Amino acid sequence: MSSQPAAPSDSPQPRPTALVVRTTALDGILDSDAAALLRLLPPTGPLAWVRRGDGLVAWGEVARIETGGASRFAEAEAAWATMRAHAIVRDDITLPGTGPVAFGSFAFDESSAAGGVLIVPRVVVGRRGDRSWITTITTSDAVPTLSPVPSLADVVARAGGTTPITSPGAVTYVPGAVSDADWIDAVDEAVERIRAGRLDKVVMARDVVAHTTEPIDPRWLLTRLADSYTGCWTFSVDGMVGATPELLVRSEKGLVTSRVLAGTIRRTGGEEADVARAAVLAHSSKDLEEHEYAVTSVAQALEPFCQSLNVPETPFVLHLPNVLHLASDVTGVLCTSSGTAPSSLSLAAALHPTAAVCGTPTPVANELIREIEGMDRARYAGPVGWMGADGDGEWGIALRSASLDPDDPRRLRLFAGCGVVAASDPASELAETEAKLEPMRHALG
Ligand SMILES: C=C(O[C@H]1C=CC=C(C(=O)O)[C@@H]1O)C(=O)O
Structure with a gap:
């Protein structure tokens, strides 16, 4: 340290x-x-x-x-x-x-x-x-x-905050650590392992690299994200930028909240069609299964710290500009018996990694990610946020995010992943990652 x-x-x-x-x-x-x-x-x-x-x-x-x-x-x-x-x-x-x-x-x-x-x-x-x-x-x-x-x-x-915010210019995308074809093979392998009974769920992720003609001004990305993804938490810490819809934990005066997301469908852009899609998502057994694992992992991690915990029985559908998600807001009251409540960072540490970004059981899923995902996630899907003097604070999961390259101001690494269960189809999962890359592609302009 x-x-x-x-x-x-x-x-x-x-x-x-x-x-x-x-x-x-x-x-x-x-x-x-x-x-x-x-x-x-x-x-x-x-x-x-x-x-x-x-x-x-x-x-x-x-x-x-x-x-x-x-x-x-x-x-x-x-x-x-x-x-x-x-x-x-x-x-x-x-x-x-x-x-x-x-x-x-x-x-x-x-x-x-x-x-x-x-x-x-x-x-x-x-x-x-x-x-x-x-x-x-x-x-x-x-x-x-x-x-x-x-x-x-x-x-x-x-x-220097009054210096004009500048555009990154033209953007070209190249594959990241793993080609699309190899990533589909890896997801196929994950599905096989799940069907063989080795685990229930694993989240597989991939990266895409953006090259820009002008240096990337992080404020360009952040202001565009905040304007378009208003319901998300727009963040920037140490070169990691994004607009995450998933709140790992907020702790405020003894109350704890976590917004759990898992289960996704792409939006069409049409109001009526999206309402129909929301209904499909809310009844999709594959997405409900993915969601259930994520909610359970959060509830189990928070339970030892809470004197009461409210875990919704059914998720609601969260509408974002690019996708619809199954979402559950888990809330709790922290135990005060020991005199001091745990800090928001220690709660984040206990929760990480939830099954929204890792899988179930956690150690088996984590091991599989290391074995077959083929990239270092770095700070993608890790906790990002802030904490105050009393330990209260807010920590999101660094999703819909990208990392600025400290050595090349014209390079950005974009990330997206998706939950894989026994019923997953690898090509559809690849399409889902494309939908989840949309916010950062939009941010680049
Ligand atoms: C892992 C990501 O999304 C997670 C959060 C919401 C929905 C998810 C899903 O449906 O697979 C993922 O669990 C990502 O955006 O990179």
């Missing part, structure tokens, strides 16, 4: 470097449209978690905690606990997302070199309903002082 801020090495009795955090109101200053927060962002290193115009955007790095392996969540959690314990905070608002905040993104698989990261930004701008705020975070190795918060205009101008 590497983390900053570091204590001065030549000091005999080093005082832990403190985060100095100040939140003040910005009420009435921000535009109200879905992408207004995102337009404040600078082109490099943007951090975002936004839905329907509410959420958080942030930039700069006061601290960066890099972790890896099976302990990637626990290490991040411990480092954040230390930082927040030493934070000097003045928060005039005290809402979720005010005060100290860290953004995170974690690899799907413990063996991935992508590991995990928590980033503590320098500036956070947030909105929740009719409240909005700005938080500035600095460090102080000397005597900490709470300096006055500069105006939003000053801060944004200094971060």
Whole structure:
């Protein structure tokens, strides 16, 4: 694990470097449209978690905690606990997302070199309903002082947020790690293993690489996603961008929520035809089976942390611009017997990987993914989101997403996957991944 801020090495009795955090109101200053927060962002290193115009955007790095392996969540959690314990905070608002905040993104698989990261930004701008705020975070190795918060205009101008958002130009797509034909063979193999009784469900994913004629401005992607996929959580953390419809966990004042998705049908674009498709999806035994595994995995993972849990008996149909999903909102009340509720990140760690992105039983499905999927998922399908000083926060599953290439600003890796059960047809699953790639293709323009 590497983390900053570091204590001065030549000091005999080093005082832990403190985060100095100040939140003040910005009420009435921000535009109200879905992408207004995102337009404040600078082109490099943007951090975002936004839905329907509410959420958080942030930039700069006061601290960066890099972790890896099976302990990637626990290490991040411990480092954040230390930082927040030493934070000097003045928060005039005290809402979720005010005060100290860290953004995170974690690899799907413990063996991935992508590991995990928590980033503590320098500036956070947030909105929740009719409240909005700005938080500035600095460090102080000397005597900490709470300096006055500069105006939003000053801060944004200094971060470069007013630079025009630029188009990536023309886009060409090339196959990722696995060709379409080989991917169909892998799904065929997965179906055979399931029919042989080795497992019930596995989620198989693939990637596609986009090359653009101009450097990719992440704000171009984010604003287009937020405008079109309003019901999804538009995110950007450490080069991973997307608009996920799936909330792994939100924890807020002892209440926990998870939006579980599994089971998909493509939309036609026609209103009436889509209503008919929604009915087909709601009665499809193959999709209901896929969904049931995902809901069960979430309910089982949350159960030990909750004094009560509400698991809907039947899913509803979630309408997105590209697809329809079977969806269930699982809610619970966290146990308080031990005095402290688990943080949102530890809940995310306990939930990951759900059967919406891995399979059932989890270890068998995970092993099969490693054996036959043919690619490193990196941070695709891993938890992405943010956490506050009290541990509350929101973590999505990094779906409908892509990773920016740190070495090539004209290259983007897009991901999509789908649940495979005994009744799956490999060619239809390939078509389903194409439908799920649609948001990021649209984002590129
Ligand atoms: C794995 C993905 O979607 C999951 C979430 C919703 C529906 C899914 C499905 O129907 O297969 C997947 O479980 C993806 O978008 O890459």
